[in-house]
Amino acid sequence: MLPIRSPLSRSLVAVASRPSQTTAVRLCTCMTARRGLSVYRPPVRANAVVTPVVAKSMGVRTYIKKADEVEPLKVVTFEEVKKLSDNPDPKRLIVDVREPHELQKSGIIPNSINVPFSTAPDAWFLSADSFEDRFGFSKPSEDTELVFSCKAGIRGNSAARIAKSAGYENVASYEGSWLDWARNTGAPTY
Template sequence: MLPIRSPLSRSLIAASRPSQATALRFCSCAARRQLSVYRPLVRANIVPVGRNISKPLGIRTYSNKNEEVVEPLKVVTFEEIKKLSDNPDPKRVIVDVREPHELERSGIIPNSINVPFSTAPDAWFLSPDSFEDRFGFDKPSEDTELVFSCKAGIRSNAAARIAMSAGYGNVASYEGSWMDWAKNTGAPTY
């Protein structure tokens, strides 16, 4: 049997008479003992000698009293995107946030603009002139509704939150994004 490293481990083993495999689990390291040893013992009603286990060791609790409440994003469906794609509206713009190499492989939703999220996360904070120089089209005004799309919906949510912090009050996310578009239209996926 391997040597036991601490008095606490010796008392745990003596109190519970575990097998050799269980003893090895208890003796691996201090952090592991703090997080994993006490939970099985509490379930088995075994109290370690000289320890108060009413509050597990190593568990931290956090409070979000000072954090801002994040309002939920508006979510659009395939039917809404399809309607917007077929009948473009200057006050509602579909923004694809995938990278250009991703668009080359699969395609883009018709009548949408491409503002890559990963390489240009600051895009919505740019001046109109800088935005036009960088992307080749006019920056949408802050009263324009921006509907964000990506491959699966994760980057579009992040880009929508950034646009909100840049002053765009009317933003939405296409939840299924390109994967949903491809499934419903037969477009290629990558």
């Protein structure tokens, strides 16, 4: 690990390098980053492979882990999501993290909730009242299983990791997300 100072702010940038892999995590001084993480993706050569690095704040120290040191997320398939969509259960929720304008273009998995990741990455750290004020429905309890979905699976995977760092232990990622759902059900893609 090579700690370096970011020229854009007073935040610390930690860079992990291997022969063809480069990753950087920006540790901001903002409230969200103190509780979770903020990922900075540097410009990468065309043939480079970017590996995510997770930073977890423990008091005043910050520990950085390489992606292969981070425990893997549970991954669910179309069949599992379809079953959950057809038979909604308050203890198992599908969370779509796409932005509202994306949902207007294509639609949403039936019986899922929308918690936009890009505009509300701190959602899972909010109090129950703040969460309900912002999204219009009650915040799921920490023992609820959350299955995260987006367009292709990348934002859903990130949101699942953030929810996990907020105390939700039972999280999963729908790897194919909306593109897989649309391919299997005939729904429109955008």
